[in-house]
Amino acid sequence: MTIFNLGSINIDNFYYLSHLPKAGETLSSDRYAKMLGGKGANQSVAAARAGSETCHIGAIGKDGAWCLAVLSDAGVDVSHVAVVPATTGHANICVDREAENMIVLVPGANHELELSHIENAFAQASEDDTLILQNETNLVKETAQLARAKSLRVIYSAAPFDAQAVQDVLPYCDLLVMNEVEAAQLSDALDIATKEIDVPAVLITRGSKGAVWRDQRNGREILSPAFAVIPVDTTGAGDCFIGYVASGLDLGLPVEDALRRASAASAIQVTREGTAEAMPTADEVSEFLIDQG
Template identity: 65%
Template sequence: MPIFNFGSINIDNFYYLPHLPQPGETLNSDRYARQLGGKGANQSVAACRAGSVVTHVGAVGADGDWCLKALTDEGIGTQHVISLGGPTGHANIYVDRSAENSIVLVPGANRAMTWDAVRMGFTKAGPDDTLLLQNETSHVQKAAELGRAKGMRVVYSAAPFEAAAVEAVLPFCDIFVLNEVEAEQLSQALGVTIAEIDVPVVVITRGANGAVWRDQLNGQEINAPAFQVDPVDTTGAGDCFIGNLAAALDQGYDVKTSLRKASAASAIQVTREGTADVMPRADEVEAFLSERL
């Protein structure tokens, strides 16, 4: 079944630095790179390279034609990516020599779409299709509600974290994905423990400590250990994990296998510099896993 992703499309500006800037500090960058990015685009590329049929719903600005072409060249359906006036969303990403990062986002076209334009992107969506959502666009709650009404599997990433946005989307969410920091922020903001979040499934990513899938109905947990690698850039690792997890579930794999594939994909991705451009392909993931049997 196809995956529909209503998500951000950004121009990622990478600055590779000796260390992350301190307040008031000016640094010379070791080097600079520009790539396609945004949590939405990253997840679409990850899922498509993992072998799923993906349609992206989103927007670019006047400077974003090359972003649209990059998505199309990947084989992603872009008929519902619209071009608007003003800038494409972009991110300034600072990466230090230990692979840690700091990111500043400008929403641009990602927050300028009308609901009618978004809604048209799901005309052909149906039961058992997958809907990917993140917090870098407008109309996320409405999209989640529409996905639920159509019987889609709604996979929602709580990033960038906004407590009000999360609270609004959760009633329409099937798989809720967040990292350890976001889990702590959510618990503090809503006054609930992870076990008390009222969704069918919560997935918590833990970086080098792996990930956990928690069935909220019965409390059962499935742990996915991380693969040990030497990271060079952790930017987009969560998006890689989510895109591959959604693709594996879409292709009918069980939860344990899907988590393992997603963990392998993100392990490969963090050994490369960049985001969408360096998402691994399905054959790379299979080769990686076969070496670790």
């Protein structure tokens, strides 16, 4: 079984600050770091380190060769990452001393994918495989349609939130993942309650309050509490969680176990600086869960 991930690849520029800047304010950074990021890359690294065969579908510019090396070293198949004339996407991330962040994205190569490239990546895909999607690339709806035609499980993270983009993907979605704010925004856009959204399952992440999985067909809810840790940087925590949930389902774990494993992974990840490179391994997660009892 393979997890395919149509996802962004970003160069993350981290600026560590005393506090997040206000309008018109100029701050000196305590320090600076450059790392691999992007929701897609983060999720792919998390899924691969969780133990799933993971194939990333995306695009970089010529300036992003080192990003592929980091992905590959993490165990991600990068044979379907295209090199395009645009610059690699990047994010400027401000992180304060309370681990809160503020992010500005530049899409770059992430919006230069061609449908033929995705079709080639799916050539050997089967109904036992999974597709992860989010809103940092182009061709999200078209890729969801291709996956549905091949009967893949489709996991869609509705971020960055765009009401129309979400509505376009919902007919092809098996698991819709949102945070509490995104869930409220989608309910407002559709003028229905979250429990009425027409997908098989919804997963709502709630930060330090954990997550809720809801079977939309029978109304059953599974609560997954978060683990108490002292965070250093919360950037990418949701991506870590989604990557581990996708891997857990791919590996055949019960939903409860997949969620608990994902909660442990994200708890570890927020105690580290960075995004993709901060994703924990399956062994680290197992050790953490043993320590938790």
